[in-house]
Amino acid sequence: MYDFAYHKPTSVADAVKLLADPDAKAVSGGHTLLPALKHRLNKPTALVDLSGIAEMTGIKRVGNAIVIGALTRHAEVANSAEVKAAIPALAYMASHIGDLQVRNRGTIGGSVANNDPAADYPSAVVALGATIHTSKRKIAADDFFLGMFTTALEADEILTAVEFPIVDKAGYAKMRNPASRYVMAGVFVAKAGGTVRVAVVGAAPCVFRQAEMEAALTSNWSADAVAGIKQDADGLNGDIHGSAEYRAHLVGVMAKRAIVAAG
Amino acid sequence: MPQVTLTVNGQAHTAEVEGRTLLVELLRETLRLTGTHVGCDTSQCGACVVHINGESVKSCTTLAVMANGADVTTIEGLAKADGTLHAMQEAFREYHALQCGFCTPGMVMSAIDLVQKHPDGLTEQQIREGLEGNLCRCTGYHNIVKAIAAAADVMHGKRSEIARAAQ
Numbered sequence: 001m002y003d004f005a006y007h008k009p010t011s012v013a014d015a016v017k018l019l020a021d022p023d024a025k026a027v028s029g030g031h032t033l034l035p036a037l038k039h040r041l042n043k044p045t046a047l048v049d050l051s052g053i054a055e056m057t058g059i060k061r062v063g064n065a066i067v068i069g070a071l072t073r074h075a076e077v078a079n080s081a082e083v084k085a086a087i088p089a090l091a092y093m094a095s096h097i098g099d100l101q102v103r104n105r106g107t108i109g110g111s112v113a114n115n116d117p118a119a120d121y122p123s124a125v126v127a128l129g130a131t132i133h134t135s136k137r138k139i140a141a142d143d144f145f146l147g148m149f150t151t152a153l154e155a156d157e158i159l160t161a162v163e164f165p166i167v168d169k170a171g172y173a174k175m176r177n178p179a180s181r182y183v184m185a186g187v188f189v190a191k192a193g194g195t196v197r198v199a200v201v202g203a204a205p206c207v208f209r210q211a212e213m214e215a216a217l218t219s220n221w222s223a224d225a226v227a228g229i230k231q232d233a234d235g236l237n238g239d240i241h242g243s244a245e246y247r248a249h250l251v252g253v254m255a256k257r258a259i260v261a262a263g
Numbered sequence: 264m265p266q267v268t269l270t271v272n273g274q275a276h277t278a279e280v281e282g283r284t285l286l287v288e289l290l291r292e293t294l295r296l297t298g299t300h301v302g303c304d305t306s307q308c309g310a311c312v313v314h315i316n317g318e319s320v321k322s323c324t325t326l327a328v329m330a331n332g333a334d335v336t337t338i339e340g341l342a343k344a345d346g347t348l349h350a351m352q353e354a355f356r357e358y359h360a361l362q363c364g365f366c367t368p369g370m371v372m373s374a375i376d377l378v379q380k381h382p383d384g385l386t387e388q389q390i391r392e393g394l395e396g397n398l399c400r401c402t403g404y405h406n407i408v409k410a411i412a413a414a415a416d417v418m419h420g421k422r423s424e425i426a427r428a429a430q
Binding site: 001002003004005006008030031034035037038047049051075098099100101102104105179180181 | 265281282283304305306307309312318319320321324325326328329331373376377380393395396397
């Protein structure tokens with residue numbers, strides 16, 4: 001790992017000023033960034049540690065939504081009575097990220113802002129139709145994830161919270177690489193009134209919506225409805241852990257399991 | 264260079280570190296607490312697990328500067344001053360839950376957090392799933408699981424001492 005300067009601001013405004021330096025990077029739990037720095041995939045001259053910013057913490061219910069501060073650790077979402085009661089699938093998903101030690105450090109803001117292809121959170125953000133709160137604006141989930149490790153966030157823009165609407169039904173299922181525990185394919189399904197959203201992570205360079213499954217589930221909310229739908233392997237990830245065709249197959253299997261989990 | 268002040272096993276320390284210094288490097292190389300191990304250095308194997316403010320974390324994926332002001336416990340901080348082992352250490356010994364011992368410090372630190380997070384007790388399945396962040400390449404895990412179950416009974420006050428392993 002190359003060396004860097006370290007800053008720990010206590011307000012969003014101060015953090016934004018520090019991030020005006022184009023070679024500075026934001027960090028909170030560090031569970032995606034530090035491994036990347038060890039591989040020298042990234043060479044920031046300064047790290048801006050956001051974990052001291054009180055205004056970015058906490059889980060609260062606001063109207064028909066759950067708003068989760070960006071610094072909230074996965075373990076806190078997994079164990080939150082508020083989240084479990086309102087969106088149990090979200091608590092379930094958080095309780096299966098990485099392992100206990102990763103969940104004690106990793107944060108929702110880091111996971112969403114980093115947009116690792118194998119991160120779990122982007123699936124929930126897209127399927128639930130969440131709104132991303134930043135230091136500048138609010139961004140709809142569909143406009144936020146742009147590609148591998150790429151989001152709509154600008155260099156000096158900080159993700160401060162994620163607002164999840166409370167839906168009628170939701171479920172998540174994934175197949176993990178047994179060694180790294182990263183997602184091979186994960187599917188989050190959500191039903192709100194007559195609208196169904198299906199989001200896939202792990203299988204492609206970026207989270208994507210499975211439109212064919214959404215259409216089928218809109219008219220018939222059951223695992224049978226997606227049984228005949230074949231995910232196209234074109235553009236999916238293929239590596240030593242699994243071919244694109246294998247991941248395409250997993251998308252179908254995980255979708256069925258997610259629907260069963262949603263009930 | 265940044266300065267870090269933290270408490271390790273009840274003792275206050277102040278050290279100069281680089282921004283990039285990992286917590287495990289501070290513990291092992293500066294404080295000479297070499298009970299905490301580095302296995303994979305990619306946050307997968309769990310040999311480096313320590314507690315920060317009571318919660319298990321991978322110290323190979325935590326910067327030393329991030330632990331500024333924190334209360335850190337390592338494997339060296341578990342036994343009492345007179346040498347009496349923590350219930351989890353005693354259970355690992357009783358159940359032969361280690362062979363080469365490389366993963367053991369991390370296993371013990373993770374296991375203590377796991378037991379503390381389940382005050383109503385744990386099933387074998389919960390123990391096995393709770394160990395997903397720790398790899399052991401020689402015991403086959405069975406005795407580790409038995410040791411944690413036995414230690415949980417003592418830590419939760421169900422028994423006064425570790426149940427003896429079958430002979």
